[in-house]
Amino acid sequence: METNDQNSEVKALVVEPSPVEVVINEDGVSPLSLVMPPYEDMADIEALKGKHFSIKNWGLLAQASLLESVHAETARLLSKRQKFQQSSTYLNRLANLASIAGDLEAEANYLDKAVELDADQFLSNRVIENLLARRLDSEAESRLLTRDLRIDVYGNLRLAGLLAVRGDIARAEEHVRTALSADPLSYGARLFEGALRLWGGEYEKAILSFRIAAERRPNSAALHTNMAVAYVRLHQKEKALQSLKLAVSFDPLSTNAVIFLADVAHALGRNEDAVPSLRYLVQFEQANAAVWARLARSLLEVGEAGEAIAATKRQASLKEDSEVWNNLGVAYYRKGDSHRATACFKHAIQVGTGPEDDGFCLATTNLAILLAESRPPGEVLSYVNAAVGSADLGKFAARTDLAGIFQVKLRALVKSRFIRDAIAFGEEVLSWSDSNAELRAGMAIDLLTLHSLHDPNGSKALQLAESFSQYALHGPIPNKEMRVRLLNNIAFVFAEFGRLEQAQIYLQAISSEIHKSPYPTATSGLLRLRKGDIEGAEQLYSEAIGLAVRPHDKARIRQKLSLELGKALMGDDARKAVRLLKRAANEHGGEEGLANQATALLKLIG
Numbered sequence: 038m039e040t041n042d043q044n045s046e047v048k049a050l051v052v053e054p055s056p057v058e059v060v061i062n063e064d065g066v067s068p069l070s071l072v073m074p075p076y077e078d079m080a081d082i083e084a085l086k087g088k089h090f091s092i093k094n095w096g097l098l099a100q101a102s103l104l105e106s107v108h109a110e111t112a113r114l115l116s117k118r119q120k121f122q123q124s125s126t127y128l129n130r131l132a133n134l135a136s137i138a139g140d141l142e143a144e145a146n147y148l149d150k151a152v153e154l155d156a157d158q159f160l161s162n163r164v165i166e167n168l169l170a171r172r173l174d175s176e177a178e179s180r181l182l183t184r185d186l187r188i189d190v191y192g193n194l195r196l197a198g199l200l201a202v203r204g205d206i207a208r209a210e211e212h213v214r215t216a217l218s219a220d221p222l223s224y225g226a227r228l229f230e231g232a233l234r235l236w237g238g239e240y241e242k243a244i245l246s247f248r249i250a251a252e253r254r255p256n257s258a259a260l261h262t263n264m265a266v267a268y269v270r271l272h273q274k275e276k277a278l279q280s281l282k283l284a285v286s287f288d289p290l291s292t293n294a295v296i297f298l299a300d301v302a303h304a305l306g307r308n309e310d311a312v313p314s315l316r317y318l319v320q321f322e323q324a325n326a327a328v329w330a331r332l333a334r335s336l337l338e339v340g341e342a343g344e345a346i347a348a349t350k351r352q353a354s355l356k357e358d359s360e361v362w363n364n365l366g367v368a369y370y371r372k373g374d375s376h377r378a379t380a381c382f383k384h385a386i387q388v389g390t391g392p393e394d395d396g397f398c399l400a401t402t403n404l405a406i407l408l409a410e411s412r413p414p415g416e417v418l419s420y421v422n423a424a425v426g427s428a429d430l431g432k433f434a435a436r437t438d439l440a441g442i443f444q445v446k447l448r449a450l451v452k453s454r455f456i457r458d459a460i461a462f463g464e465e466v467l468s469w470s471d472s473n474a475e476l477r478a479g480m481a482i483d484l485l486t487l488h489s490l491h492d493p494n495g496s497k498a499l500q501l502a503e504s505f506s507q508y509a510l511h512g513p514i515p516n517k518e519m520r521v522r523l524l525n526n527i528a529f530v531f532a533e534f535g536r537l538e539q540a541q542i543y544l545q546a547i548s549s550e551i552h553k554s555p556y557p558t559a560t561s562g563l564l565r566l567r568k569g570d571i572e573g574a575e576q577l578y579s580e581a582i583g584l585a586v587r588p589h590d591k592a593r594i595r596q597k598l599s600l601e602l603g604k605a606l607m608g609d610d611a612r613k614a615v616r617l618l619k620r621a622a623n624e625h626g627g628e629e630g631l632a633n634q635a636t637a638l639l640k641l642i643g
Contacts, residue, residue: 107138125155132163141171162191174199190216190223197229206236224253231263240267258288262297269301277301278310285314290321292328299331308338319351326355333364342372359389359396366403379407392429401425402433402442409445414452421446431471437515440476447483454629456491460484474513478523481505485526490630495534502530506539510546521547525557532564540564555585559594566601574601592626599624600635607642615642 111134114127121127132147145167152160161184168177178199184192193216200209210233216226231246247264254260261284268277281298288294295311295318302311315332322328329352336345345368353361366381382404389397401424409417421442425433433439443466450459463484466472472480481501488498508514509523524547531540544564550557562577578598585591603617621627621635 104138107134110134111138123154125151125157125160128154129160129163132167136167141167145171158191165192165195169195186212186215188219190220190226193219194225194229201233206233209233222249222253224250224257227253228257228260228263231267235263235267235270238270240270243267256287258284258291258294260284261287262291262294265297265301274301274305278305278307282310289314289317292318292322292325296327296331299335303331303334303338306338308335311335312339319348323351324355326352329355330361330364333368337368337371342368346372357388359385359394359400361396362388363396363400363403366400370403370407375407375411379404382407392426392432398433398436398439402439402445405442405445409449414449417445417449418453421449430469434466434469434476435471435473437473437475440473440479443476444479444483447480451483451487456487460487460491463487475516475519478509478512478514478516478519481508482519482522482526485523485530487630489526489530489533490628490634493634495530498530499534499536502527506543509543521550521554521557525550525560528557529560529563532560532567535567537564537567540567552580553584555581555590555594558584559597562598563601566605571602571605574598589626592624593628593631596621596624596627596631596635600631600638603635603638607638611642615639618642 111131114131114134117127128147128151132144132151135141135144135147145164148160148164148167152164165177165180168174168180178196181192181196186192186196193212197209197212197216200206200212213226213229213233216223217230220226227246227250231243231250234240234243234246244264244267247260247267250260251257261280265277265280265284268274268280278298278301281294281301284291284294285298295314298314299308299311302308311331312335315328315335318328319332329348333345333348333352336342336348346365349361349365349368353365362381362385366378366385369375369378369381382400385396385400386404389400391397405417405421405424408420425442433442443462447459447463447466450456450462463480466480467477467484484501485498485505488501489495492498505523506527509520509527514520514523524543528540528543528547531537531543540560541564544551544557544561547557551561552558558577559581562574562581565577566574575598578594581594582591582598585594599617599621603614603621606614606617618635618639622632622639624632
């Protein structure tokens, strides 16, 4: 009989979702007592503030020195104005310098004069870009509508962009189609077409558009990032990951692509695929908390807890809140430093805003799990009861990353020998309408164990097994290991109380785990024993003991074997039965309920 250990490890990290930008155009114009806080970590974080290099910020600083050269070159050209004022090339060059200097009005003035001299398409397009940069969208749209849109790819795409921003997708699609009529292989038109198809949920068609666009520009990071979005929507995450790897290879400084790569790699359990790109990016972009958060998460998942701690501190120096302190606690826990993990969780709770704050809630659950590993069960119960008020039960019960606190409470009640209270609490949780599927399954697993150990006639255990029998087979339990535990415990209960045919059905459902996992193997041994095959049962129990890793599991399975063999021999070999039952009653590290059953049988023998 197996207990539920699914939520017994500190593991809840918070990484704030980052929206993935779907690029429409790529021309660069639109683009719970008072505790001492963890002072050492706070000092580290404070020291990092203001020390983040960002290539974007560096670009702004570099631009200041560039402006001096721009102003000097502008002055030099203006000194020749009398000679070249009728040259569109000359005026275009002045417009370029004004644009670099950020003087959009001067740029517009130069461009208007250049267009008067030369109605060149290039210059006309520059006028449109200047109007858009000055947010004169209506004037830009009016000018675009005067052009011959039957052959003007640029004009149609610019109009489509303006319409899309206003939410007029249908008219935007018309202009994209007109652009494609003019040039079926236009990169910009196909990119736009794919983005609109993404918007409309036509993901396979979007991929087709992006593939055609790739014929013209195969090394576009934005294109492959867009394609990854379509693959994610189609639940083809492996293909999405490959597209994002291409995107990052073409532009390793694309924050959009690297963050998306990290999220998809994490969803696939392939965090190691994201670490190199994240490490490279933070060499140039250190002022983005979302990037540090993903680097910390990826490093933690690949076992680099020390580096993860350093990355989390970087994140905290940019955005310090309950979530980042929770994450720091998780990292210290993974490193084996429970003392600092506890301090971080407590500090997360203190700086959090209450149950509406994810970091606060996660730290509350993580601290409960951590306290359960080292503190007496009475202290753990006091903490849990104080930490989660009746008004917040629904929120904690509904989320798998928070509901572990209820498993902690039930286990603390059992360790305190408040068995009736533990059973009553487990039944209460099962009655909550908000309980998530994993919490329901976990509570059922533990209740089946408790009823089997402490209810001699098995009526409650059988009733619970029957009520969860179909749920265990077909219910929405997202975790395979938990489903196996529940099916195993149901099979155990049916075998324990003589429903052998039903036990066989549920054991068959997890037949692949027999000879592989300790408890299904032991349950198979119990079924053999109930059918009278003592030798086969002993072999399976011995195998199960060998498969078990934890000493407590080995002791429980060994204790159950001694108890069952003692029962089986009571009528034929009382002396051997007594020896086996005494062994079960005195099994070190075993289960108290099994010891009590063995003691009761010894009294019957006399």
